Amino acid sequence: MNAGPDLPAILAGRERITAHIHRTPVMTCRSLDEMANARIFFKCENLQRTGSFKMRGASNAIFSLSEKDAAFGVVTHSSGNHAAAIACAARLRGIPAWVVMPENSSRAKLAAVEGYGGYVTLCAPTLEARESTANKLVAGSGATLIHPYNDDRIIAGQATAAVELLEEITELDMVIAPVSGGGLLSGTAIAAKSMRPAIRVVGGEPKNADDAFRSLESGEIEPAAAGKTMADGLRATLCERTFAIIRERVDEIATVTEEEILQAMRAVWERMKIIIEPSSAVAVAPLLTRRVRAEGMRVGVILSGGNLDLDHLPFGAPPH
Amino acid sequence: MNAGPDLPAILAGRERITAHIHRTPVMTCRSLDEMANARIFFKCENLQRTGSFKMRGASNAIFSLSEKDAAFGVVTHSSGNHAAAIACAARLRGIPAWVVMPENSSRAKLAAVEGYGGYVTLCAPTLEARESTANKLVAGSGATLIHPYNDDRIIAGQATAAVELLEEITELDMVIAPVSGGGLLSGTAIAAKSMRPAIRVVGGEPKNADDAFRSLESGEIEPAAAGKTMADGLRATLCERTFAIIRERVDEIATVTEEEILQAMRAVWERMKIIIEPSSAVAVAPLLTRRVRAEGMRVGVILSGGNLDLDHLPFGAPPH
Numbered sequence: 001m002n003a004g005p006d007l008p009a010i011l012a013g014r015e016r017i018t019a020h021i022h023r024t025p026v027m028t029c030r031s032l033d034e035m036a037n038a039r040i041f042f043k044c045e046n047l048q049r050t051g052s053f054k055m056r057g058a059s060n061a062i063f064s065l066s067e068k069d070a071a072f073g074v075v076t077h078s079s080g081n082h083a084a085a086i087a088c089a090a091r092l093r094g095i096p097a098w099v100v101m102p103e104n105s106s107r108a109k110l111a112a113v114e115g116y117g118g119y120v121t122l123c124a125p126t127l128e129a130r131e132s133t134a135n136k137l138v139a140g141s142g143a144t145l146i147h148p149y150n151d152d153r154i155i156a157g158q159a160t161a162a163v164e165l166l167e168e169i170t171e172l173d174m175v176i177a178p179v180s181g182g183g184l185l186s187g188t189a190i191a192a193k194s195m196r197p198a199i200r201v202v203g204g205e206p207k208n209a210d211d212a213f214r215s216l217e218s219g220e221i222e223p224a225a226a227g228k229t230m231a232d233g234l235r236a237t238l239c240e241r242t243f244a245i246i247r248e249r250v251d252e253i254a255t256v257t258e259e260e261i262l263q264a265m266r267a268v269w270e271r272m273k274i275i276i277e278p279s280s281a282v283a284v285a286p287l288l289t290r291r292v293r294a295e296g297m298r299v300g301v302i303l304s305g306g307n308l309d310l311d312h313l314p315f316g317a318p319p320h
Numbered sequence: 321m322n323a324g325p326d327l328p329a330i331l332a333g334r335e336r337i338t339a340h341i342h343r344t345p346v347m348t349c350r351s352l353d354e355m356a357n358a359r360i361f362f363k364c365e366n367l368q369r370t371g372s373f374k375m376r377g378a379s380n381a382i383f384s385l386s387e388k389d390a391a392f393g394v395v396t397h398s399s400g401n402h403a404a405a406i407a408c409a410a411r412l413r414g415i416p417a418w419v420v421m422p423e424n425s426s427r428a429k430l431a432a433v434e435g436y437g438g439y440v441t442l443c444a445p446t447l448e449a450r451e452s453t454a455n456k457l458v459a460g461s462g463a464t465l466i467h468p469y470n471d472d473r474i475i476a477g478q479a480t481a482a483v484e485l486l487e488e489i490t491e492l493d494m495v496i497a498p499v500s501g502g503g504l505l506s507g508t509a510i511a512a513k514s515m516r517p518a519i520r521v522v523g524g525e526p527k528n529a530d531d532a533f534r535s536l537e538s539g540e541i542e543p544a545a546a547g548k549t550m551a552d553g554l555r556a557t558l559c560e561r562t563f564a565i566i567r568e569r570v571d572e573i574a575t576v577t578e579e580e581i582l583q584a585m586r587a588v589w590e591r592m593k594i595i596i597e598p599s600s601a602v603a604v605a606p607l608l609t610r611r612v613r614a615e616g617m618r619v620g621v622i623l624s625g626g627n628l629d630l631d632h633l634p635f636g637a638p639p640h
Contacts, residue, residue, distance in 0.1 A: 046593045266630060273366045273626035275593040306593035315630045
């Protein structure tokens with residue numbers, strides 16, 4: 001069983017990436033505290049470079065490469081925040097990044113990757129096509145494949161958000177992060193439990209994509225749920241590596257409905273005046289709905305990102 | 321001619337309100353800097369308590385009242401950010417606030433004032449009805465009327481945003497604030513020119529509500545323009561007090577179209593991941609359009625507020 005990166009590896013990652021990422025602010029909000037009956041400290045990775053925490057793991061992976069390996073560039077397949085982060089981090093290191101994206105990706109997502117200087121390679125919209133296209137690119141170029149979460153360097157990088165949060169805000173009772181493939185949640189759990197063993201670590205997950213919840217229940221990795229969720233960053237499933245870490249170190253997975261995600265997202269927009277994507281709201285909703293027991297506690301929340309299409313917002317038109 | 325509050329009065333105001341307001345962050349954004357070809361420092365009053373800079377002036381006015389006067393409460397007429405700020409500041413002082421609002425105000429605006437504990441008094445949607453209703457309330461209660469900008473305590477309070485910005489960011493070449501009734505712009509101009517005489521002070525104004533621009537051209541206060549603007553916080557006109565200050569201390573009023581306001585607002589949402597209302601974008605648009613000469617300069621921008629109705633956003637539906 002892979003135990004994931006340890007705290008020294010995470011702290012080494014922090015040193016490695018500190019010049020390339022933003023130290024994001026920790027925000028608080030009186031009215032959300034009242035709704036949750038808790039004291040919430042929001043780690044604002046929506047304000048991170050490229051608009052999500054993915055920049056942490058991508059930078060750590062890319063700046064971990066040897067000079068020789070780096071020179072051949074990197075490859076990844078992703079249609080979301082990891083793709084943009086890999087493109088940005090590769091540019092900072094001055095190496096090429098090839099990003100395999102499904103041909104039905106939105107123009108906005110393609111533009112984000114290209115805006116950071118990544119080379120987009122389109123493929124059919126299936127996981128098989130993505131993987132085989134990425135593998136062909138690797139074989140042809142000698143570039144290094146960087147998986148979005150099945151990689152200790154990625155997990156160590158994502159963990160640095162929790163490190164900053166726990167250094168800045170003392171005596172946290174709980175920390176919540178969204179879970180998808182599990183890179184962020186497993187990194188958060190390793191960092192938080194290493195720095196503060198008594199802390200409770202909770203994952204937030206959409207009910208409509210509750211494979212992590214079910215996997216912890218059953219004790220083995222469950223397939224993706226069939227449901228649709230607006231939290232489009234949370235559709236991946238755990239891998240053996242992240243499952244092992246989460247099983248050992250995460251206390252609870254809290255699932256939330258689409259309506260609860262929407263309400264939490266709206267509350268953050270309206271009350272905090274910051275833009276978070278639905279995936280971030282998945283870590284807020286368990287508090288606002290009081291789904292997790294946090295009464296009177298000091299709770300850290302990782303707001304994972306702020307990228308979404310302003311022309312397709314989930315807010316309804318006014319009632320007729 | 322009233323010269324407005326001087327720097328000592330502004331600094332006294334800052335002392336008075338510091339416990340009641342947030343010290344808002346100053347944010348920067350690489351991609352907006354590139355669009356403007358300048359280095360921009362955003363003073364985030366959208367993150368201020370009640371969601372706008374109005375909390376500064378309202379707190380200064382309300383905490384300036386004698387114990388005896390304060391006991392009778394305060395009255396104002398406003399359907400926007402000033403109303404919410406007065407209600408909030410009054411509650412902090414533990415005194416009643418009556419807010420006269422037109423009967424066609426949106427539910428969201430009424431709820432904001434009531435949420436802060438203000439007493440809403442509805443009236444017909446005309447300026448005459450507002451004023452007469454407010455005057456009746458004052459006559460009947462002994463409460464103090466607090467005008468949204470024709471008041472040195474208000475102007476001194478609004479000026480504290482610029483004080484914080486100039487203390488934190490040195491060597492600014494220019495500062496831009498939106499202009500409506502002129503409380504924020506005149507306070508900003510007094511503070512900025514007092515602290516840094518060589519600084520250029522610019523007002524941003526919608527072309528469709530360009531009365532301040534025309535007033536500076538003609539040398540007398542011009543009536544409101546007939547046009548409609550999405551910057552609904554900027555529909556008031558200057559008063560003698562603010563006009564005199566702005567004439568003396570503001571170097572330029574830059575006007576921007578509705579499309580430019582929309583694009584600037586969208587750029588801030590997308591790139592900075594913070595929510596600003598259209599009135600704030602009016603101070604950003606002159607830079608992004610390069611309407612004002614700011615090439616290579618260090619420019620401060622007062623983002624005035626972040627209150628808007630998420631069910632009526634100005635972003636279009638996707639093209640068919």
